[in-house]
Amino acid sequence: MVLPTTGTVVSYPTGSTEGTGTVLHVEPVGERFAVLLDVTPCHPVDAGWPDQGADRATLTWNGGSAEVVDCVVAATDGSALHLGRDIPVRKGTEGWTFVVAHLVTEAPPVGIVVTVEVDEKYRKAISLGHTGCHLASLALNRAMAERWSKEVSLDALGSPNFDAEANDASRILERGSLDTYRLGKSLRKKGFRADGLGDDLPGIEDAVNGELDAWISEDAPVRIDCDGERLTDRRSWVCDLADGEARISCGGTHATRLGELKSLRATLTLDDVDGTPVLTMRTAQA
Template identity: 60%
Template sequence: MSLPTVDTTVTYPSGAVESTGIVLHVEELPDGTRAVLLDTTAVHPVDAGWPDQGADRAVLTAADGTAYGLLDAVVAATDGTALFLGADIPVKKGTEGWAFTVAHLLPAGASVAEGEPVRIEVDRAYRAALSAGHTACHLASLALNRQLAGAWKKDVQPDAAGNPNFDALAIETSTITEHGSTDVYRLGKSLRRKGFMPEALLQDLPAAEAGINAILADWTATGAKVRIECDGEGLTDLRRWTVDLPEGTVHIPCGGTHAQSLAETGGIQVTLTADAGDGAVTLTMDTICVQPAG
């Protein structure tokens, strides 16, 4: 069977943890493992472009009943002549003539044939833990932006809630963990030129942390529902994390998975730490779900 010409249909945005799909392509990789492409999958893959949320843990059951644990699941792309995985993808999403797919990586020798139906079962507990962590990450970033709104002397791009978007302008890395996240920010000359005053944060870090946690306590107490709004079912179709906060509804573009409500986080708290480096300060925000559901 030839390489696919359309994006993989993904069902994880709706919370699906099981799916049945047809094998479109099987390719042996240089290390002997096999990349399996399906027409439809419930597996959330890691995206090398912004690898904040890792891949789901899942089992693929072949047509003959053999079950294989996925070694990984990664975003891949093809122009119809070759398959590129992860960081090797040479084009941006949406490039004409390219299809973006979920590559399910199986052990060497896995007996999966093109054209056959297979079943996917995702580890529910692990998915739920990452989903809660991702929702906590988004909410914490909004609370951080709100807390630091007075630390700007110039107008900059706003976040989804209308506050200066410190998170977007200073972020270095974001890592979603089980029931939490770690976000690392750089406070350097570039951020100062944009109008941010680091001393407003650094002169009393405990007060900033307490302010963020107070905001989060107010928001999570609402138990608001979380929705993923999708423009389509394809892997690269735009999706938006949406929640109704007391100040209004916010939408954040996001390709990850999420809790179904703020109540599932059991409360969210952050810890801030700052470390001085060469010409810049690194701010780390560790976020946890206090008493997550399940």
């Protein structure tokens, strides 16, 4: 068994949905096979921060084809391949190689060149959802700014970063997103004032949607800045708003302009979960 010693080259950050790659390794995983390519346009889910799921894609080669039933970040130290949550080290750990594993039920032979075709319609819907998620987090941070009594980290536009301090889970949906925020004791110790939030929630929601309307109307371009072409190279979502440049570390896929979001609505709800207030923000194109 020969495992790769260099990370997968990924083309999805630039918006690619089709490409070719050479099969470097094939490994049985239950009733499936993990196929490793040298290059891929297929976005994998990262177990460390699984907000954006895997692309839908197909591998085609001379004599066969297979649907990619899942696509995950994997890692190897040269002796074994570890998939997803089974990776025992942090991404970027010295001596480990991080790769994209395409899970299929029928595998191509090692050494052959395959064509990877990503479902463009689904990719587009998820990319819109991811860009909208970033924009909504900035709007929510701004709407929550007056509720902080202590200094905390600031977001890309200079507001107290409520999203970073309180986010419990984030999920990118087709043309939308779902985020939950725990408003527990640790957040209040950092200076966040949660009292009266339920009564103020309609006004906060209106403020978030007002910001979204204003920013989307600018139709500012969106780009992904990459430090390199490998899977583990740092990437950032960048949008030049009238309020300033917004730069957020992100490994996902995105729209190319804010105008593509059209009319994005955020809905806020507040619930009690085992004695802890939990704020939920759902975004969706109207």
